[in-house]
Amino acid sequence: MKTIIEPFKIKSVEPIKFTTLGEREDALRRGSYNLFLVPAEEVLIDLLTDSGTAAMSADQWAGMMRGDESYAGARSFYRFERAVRDLTGFKHVIPTHQGRAAEKILFSLLGGKGKIVPNNTHFDTTRANVEFSGAEAVDFPTAEGTDPDTVAPFKGNMDVHELEGFIENVGAEAIPLCMVTITNNSGGGQPVSMRNLRETREVCRKHGIPLFLDACRFAENAFFIKQREPGYAHRPIRDIVQEMFSYADGATMSAKKDAIVNMGGFLALNDDALAQNARNLLIVTEGFPTYGGLAGRDLEAIAQGLEEVLDEHYLQYRIRSVEYLGEQLTAAGVPILQPPGGHAIYLNAKKFLPRIPPAQYPGQALVVDLFRRGGIRSVEIGSVMFGKYGTDGSLIPARMELVRLAIPRRVYTQSHIDYVIEVVIECFEHREELKGYRIIEEPPVLRHFTARFEPM
Ligand code: F0G
Secondary structure (H helix, E strand, O other), rough: OOOOOOOOOOOOOOOOOOOOHHHHHHHHHOOOOOHHHOOHHHHOOEEEOOOOOOOOOOOHHHHHHHHHOOOOOOOOHHHHHHHHHHHHOEEEEEEOHHHHHHHHHHHHHHHOOOEEEEEEOOOHHHHHHHOOOOOOOOOOOOHHOOOOOOOOOOOOEOOOOHHHHHHHOHHHHOOOEEEEEEOOOOOOEOOOOOOHHHHHHHHHHHHOEEEEEEEHHHHHHHHHHHHHHOOOOOHHHHHHHHHHHOOOOOEEEEEEEEEEEEEOEEEEOOOOHHHHHHHHHHHHHHOOOOOOOOHHHHHHHHHHHHHHHOHHHHHHHHEEEEEOOOOHHOOOOOEEEEOOOOOOOOEEEHHOOOOHHHOOOOHHHHHHHHHHHOOOOOEEEOHHHEEEOOOEEEEEEOOOOOOEOOOOOOOOOHHHHHHHHHHHHHHHHHHHOOOOOEEOOOOOOOHHHOOOEOOO
């Protein structure tokens, strides 16, 4: 087999800044050991997120110029609406400035006290929006999905059996909608199978519960289905995507992922009354329904990105480059969540740093060391992000202690990835030297963004 190459050439470049060890240590101190508080300029390779960090194509930039900035009924809106409808089949397409704005509208309308929202695994903003409405967010990952070492094709799946038992237990009236996150980001960027979507759909239909997809990474999910699920190897990606959405009644989407843009999102759904209410709320919070918090040029770039993301050369390169990173780290003995996800590799900090207990945040220790040694910015997905406090003030740790290396779309080349591999391996070789962290300041919600740390 020949090397899978980047399916693009580079027309415009952005220099990255090299720093010394001393400068990085200083940046860490100034940022209170929270990489969200370190200026991006001081980061060499930024793997904080794959969200809004993509490189747009020449056609997307051309679309930015073509963008129609009319307040109402802009041509760019109709192009955007056509693109979303073609993929999802949903009747109503409501643009929002990003994914969480769609979540905010959806859960403001369907959430509230006494309501419960099941998901394979809620992303943090999704959970926050459910909980902010007064409702409860419950996750139903499968057993294999929560074991970081199991290699299985669809570890993002919903535990349909558990879901059904839960619905029967609490009663369908308490459940205004059920969500499936594709791919399952908090569960390791793992895909959900078509079969699992169909089965989840069946359970929801039986109980009269609408099913929504959190569709940020729908194209990556579709590519995994094509690669791994019997019967899909010869189906075009567009077909697979359309089938995935056909099982749902609606979707929230952060266009900052698989629409390959820097800002944008949407809420799409079939229910007329719900759509009407959503548009009313949109006008109050985001903007008129044909722009919803976005410029016409953004809508144009999203429409174009939704085409480009279906290209199988792109998806093959995308999935393969993440897999390559995972393979090289695994070969060096570095513990990662297996198998590699679609948009990211998740280092298993619990195994990487077994001597640092969860209450001393091993993931954060690793995040800091990756930056200190190599200028790489990553994100902790463990007890900093998901930890809670018990009544006695002690930490209730997260299920897993992970560090995510998220790969921006079309931004870094293979030599950047080779460098990342070297730095991670260097951290691994020096793992005995790492110490834990304590939190010295934190906000009441989504604390990982702004918490301040101190080395133990
Ligand atoms: N759902 C999932 C599965 C996500 O991964 C994200 C964002 C959102 C919803 C919210 O979208 O940021 O546009 O408001 N994930 C980013 C990440 C931030 O780094 O994984 P948003």
